[in-house]
Amino acid sequence: MEAPSPDVTVAARERVEPAGPNKLERCPTGIEALDNILGGGVPRGNMVLVSGSVGTGKTTLSLEFLVRGAERGERGMLVSVTEATEKLVQNLSTFEFFRPELIADGSLVLVDLPALYEKLGFDREQLSSEDLDILLRSLHDLIRTLGIKRLVIDSLTSLGYRIQRDEHIRDFLLRLGEDLSEVGCTSLIISEIAPQTDRYSSRGVEEAIVDGIILLYNTRRLGDILRVLQIVKMRGTAHSRALYVLELTPIGILMAPHLKGGRMNEGL
Ligand SMILES: Nc1ncnc2c1ncn2[C@@H]1O[C@H](COP(=O)(O)OP(=O)(O)OP(=O)(O)O)[C@@H](O)[C@H]1O
Ligand SMILES: [Mg+2]
Numbered sequence: 686m687e688a689p690s691p692d693v694t695v696a697a698r699e700r701v702e703p704a705g706p707n708k709l710e711r712c713p714t715g716i717e718a719l720d721n722i723l724g725g726g727v728p729r730g731n732m733v734l735v736s737g738s739v740g741t742g743k744t745t746l747s748l749e750f751l752v753r754g755a756e757r758g759e760r761g762m763l764v765s766v767t768e769a770t771e772k773l774v775q776n777l778s779t780f781e782f783f784r785p786e787l788i789a790d791g792s793l794v795l796v797d798l799p800a801l802y803e804k805l806g807f808d809r810e811q812l813s814s815e816d817l818d819i820l821l822r823s824l825h826d827l828i829r830t831l832g833i834k835r836l837v838i839d840s841l842t843s844l845g846y847r848i849q850r851d852e853h854i855r856d857f858l859l860r861l862g863e864d865l866s867e868v869g870c871t872s873l874i875i876s877e878i879a880p881q882t883d884r885y886s887s888r889g890v891e892e893a894i895v896d897g898i899i900l901l902y903n904t905r906r907l908g909d910i911l912r913v914l915q916i917v918k919m920r921g922t923a924h925s926r927a928l929y930v931l932e933l934t935p936i937g938i939l940m941a942p943h944l945k946g947g948r949m950n951e952g953l
Pocket of ligand 2: 743744745839
């Protein structure tokens with residue numbers, strides 16, 4: 686693949702694909718156990734919230750999804766809000782499944798949101814609805830121009846700190862989701878949630894809009910802290926809602942069914 690231009694102001698030059706994707710077509714995450722639970726992967730074009738408390742593996746899971754996609758020829762884009770993309774790449778380099786060439790050849794596109802804000806001339810602390818329109822248009826242009834098939838936003842929570850009103854978050858997600866679905870781009874949107882909360886998203890409005898929710902949390906068992914994963918919802922497919930133990934390993938994410946029994950302290 687040819688290296689893309691990172692110029693965010695560039696207008697879409699390529700023909701926009703008209704038809705929406707077949708919802709039953711799958712976008713394999715490349716994480717074998719997760720794809721098995723989902724019957725082959727996330728329905729293509731779905732927008733999925735990856736929610737969890739600190740250190741539960743949200744970024745790792747999402748980056749593996751992008752890397753595995755890039756390996757299959759599906760160009761991925763990471764929109765990073767809090768962590769500088771160089772640091773993310775450094776962390777990613779410690780995983781065996783990552784190859785730096787994926788960035789060099791444009792299979793993986795990294796966008797630093799603060800840099801994009803600067804380019805777009807956003808200088809106010811809070812984003813107005815006009816700013817959000819401009820941001821959506823920039824993302825739209827990037828996704829269509831570069832032919833992005835997998836998108837990750839890390840994280841919507843951080844992006845939301847600059848969006849005061851819940852209805853603006855709702856509108857932003859709705860419009861982004863429609864746009865992505867039209868071009869068959871599957872997205873993982875990371876949401877940071879407090880432990881032991883009833884919510885699946887930071888603001889509480891996101892969970893009804895997205896097509897799917899993958900919930901990650903820490904649980905204590907016999908003194909150890911385990912990472913666990915559960916699929917709360919996924920439109921367009923039947924799936925297990927059982928609890929799985931997640932292992933972050935140098936070769937990627939491994940999952941195993943969570944065995945019942947033993948004392949558990951959920952939601953750390
Ligand atoms: N090369 C590696 N091999 C195995 N595990 C690793 C490796 N690098 C990092 N980890 C594990 O990944 C964890 C961090 O996971 P990750 O950053 O995906 O979580 P997160 O939910 O995004 O966290 P945060 O809420 O801070 O953004 C580390 O605490 C460490 O246990
Ligand atoms: Mg993270």
